[in-house]
Amino acid sequence: MSGAPRIGILTYQFSENVGALMQAYGLRTWLRQQGADAKFVNYRPDYVEGGGALRNILSPANAKANAKVMFLKLMAAKQALFEDKAQYRMFQRFQAEKLGVDGPVLKTLADVDAFLRTPAGKFDILICGSDQVWAPSLQFGIDPVYYLAFPGGAQGARIVSYAPSFGKAQLDEGYRDEAARYLARFDSISVRERSGAAIVERISGRSASVVPDPTILLGDYGALAHDPAEPVSQGHIFCYALRSSEGIRDVASMVSRRFGTEVLSPYNPHRRWAEIGRTIKPSPGGWVAHIAQAGFVVTNSFHGTVFSILLRKPFLTVGLTGKRAGMNERARNLLETVGLSHRFVPGEEPAMATRLMDEPIDWDAVAPLLQKLQDDGRNFLKAELMRTNRQDSFV
Known part of the structure; x- marks a missing residue:
């Protein structure tokens, strides 16, 4: 050529x-x-x-x-x-x-x-x-x-x-x-x-x-995760919620109490619910950096799940409920494919997070499946x- x-x-x-x-x-x-x-x-x-x-x-x-x-x-x-x-x-x-x-x-x-x-x-x-x-x-x-x-x-x-x-x-x-x-x-x-x-x-x-x-x-988002242009705290609970706060609010609160750490939630212009934790307004690159520096991620989003896996963060994916439940398919399929189905918490059963949040993730087992x-x-x-x-x- x-x-x-x-x-x-x-x-x-x-x-x-x-x-x-x-x-x-x-x-x-x-x-x-x-x-x-x-x-x-x-x-x-x-x-x-x-x-x-x-x-x-x-x-x-x-x-x-x-x-x-x-x-x-x-x-x-x-x-x-x-x-x-x-x-x-x-x-x-x-x-x-x-x-x-x-x-x-x-x-x-x-x-x-x-x-x-x-x-x-x-x-x-x-x-x-x-x-x-x-x-x-x-x-x-x-x-x-x-x-x-x-x-x-x-x-x-x-x-x-x-x-x-x-x-x-x-x-x-x-x-x-x-x-x-x-x-x-x-x-x-x-x-x-x-x-x-x-x-x-x-x-x-x-x-x-x-x-x-x-x-x-x-796969590799290091160029964004470590961008020095935007200061990012460490060890926080990163809560990325889309479409609904049902279930995910309770799970984020449980994880926050368990680890004694602040919940940070990125601003969502379409949000119709009271904020979960403290609202932050990161750039797209800063969004990645906040996941990279988080102590734990709670999300109901496919891409929130993806980046938790790519950046090897302890996480829980909370299912959407009711008419939105069909939107869980992408995240659930991904979790099943990489052997992490147990990280899914049905939105109707947030109490399941209590026994899951302390379970370690075997990233060495995930790696070949992701590859x-x-x-x-x-x-x-x-x-x-x-x-x-x-x-x-x-x-």
């Missing part, structure tokens, strides 16, 4: 969600470590966080979609008015400095397609993923951009998915034909969950590799880089 392969990534690199930024950081950093010139295509659709456009408001069929649009618009307005501007700037700085996000913001399929026709938009490989980029949204449906379905053909770039998720174990039948049509165009397909591989095979007849989230793919996961993802992407090299050698 005459130079480093150029790789364009389409994911949620713009989100103010730490997990989304860390998976974006993991994929790009690992690809760059392999010698690739990897960058994000700066697609930022309004519907993901801003709600997007209202549909025919007189039609009852659009009621749920329009309600979702209005909810997201209200949340976006609330954040614009009341969000901590200093933390917002920290997220923006992380996106620019650590993710290398630059160039004009692209809002629509037409914007992205036009960009991919330019010299700056010439890539050897386009990769979509990770995160739930294949999950149809209530207000928008399937986004062809995240299926790399570009009318202009993207100047012949190889079309590859790395660890996208459909968001749940089944794809609604109304989206089946559209998704199958897009999947037929891919050169190589991988997904994040076994359920995603089953969906791909069922609707398109194609096989999909199951690979880990990019945070696991990279196998990483090898699955790395081997998939190395094969794609090799294919690109072989193709280029004949150009």
Whole structure:
């Protein structure tokens, strides 16, 4: 190959969600470590966080979609008015400095397609993923951009998915034909969950590799965990709660009493519950550093679980309850894969934490299981880089 392969990534690199930024950081950093010139295509659709456009408001069929649009618009307005501007700037700085996000913001399929026709938009490989980029949204449906379905053909770039998720174990039948049509165009397909591989095979007849989230793919976050730019205390209880405080509040309190240590919880702009312990406002890198320096981690988040494992911290993952219980699947599958199922505490049974918090974790037993996961993802992407090299050698 005459130079480093150029790789364009389409994911949620713009989100103010730490997990989304860390998976974006993991994929790009690992690809760059392999010698690739990897960058994000700066697609930022309004519907993901801003709600997007209202549909025919007189039609009852659009009621749920329009309600979702209005909810997201209200949340976006609330954040614009009341969000901590200093933390917002920290997220923006992380996106620019650590993710290398630059160039004009692209809002629509037409914007992205036009960009991919330019010299700056010439890539050897386009990769979509990770995160739930294949999950149809209530207000928008399937986004062809995240299926790399570009009318202009993207100047012949190889079309590859790395660890996208459909968001749940089944794809609604109304989206089946559209998704199958897009999947037929891919050169190589991988997904994040076994359920995603089953969906791909069922609707398109194609096989999909199951690979880990990019945070696991990279594995080493020392560059962020030991960043001296942000002071971090040591030995605290780090409580990373998303979507609900049910169960996790009780577990964090029990762990705090057991070890006599303060609970620190990172700020969540979508929080609708009273704070757990003391709220802190770290940068994305500072979030990693707080886990690295914690004495114990309590979380109900998949990425909170991932980083507890990667940084070898004693932890408990508390299950979400009720209608949100289906969101526990990712964390539970990961825990099972690396032999740590016993670190899961059902949200309805927080008292289980009493006997678990003192149990040591055998990290030596976890290591080869985690390594196998990483090898699955790395081997998939190395094969794609090799294919690109072989193709280029004949150009």
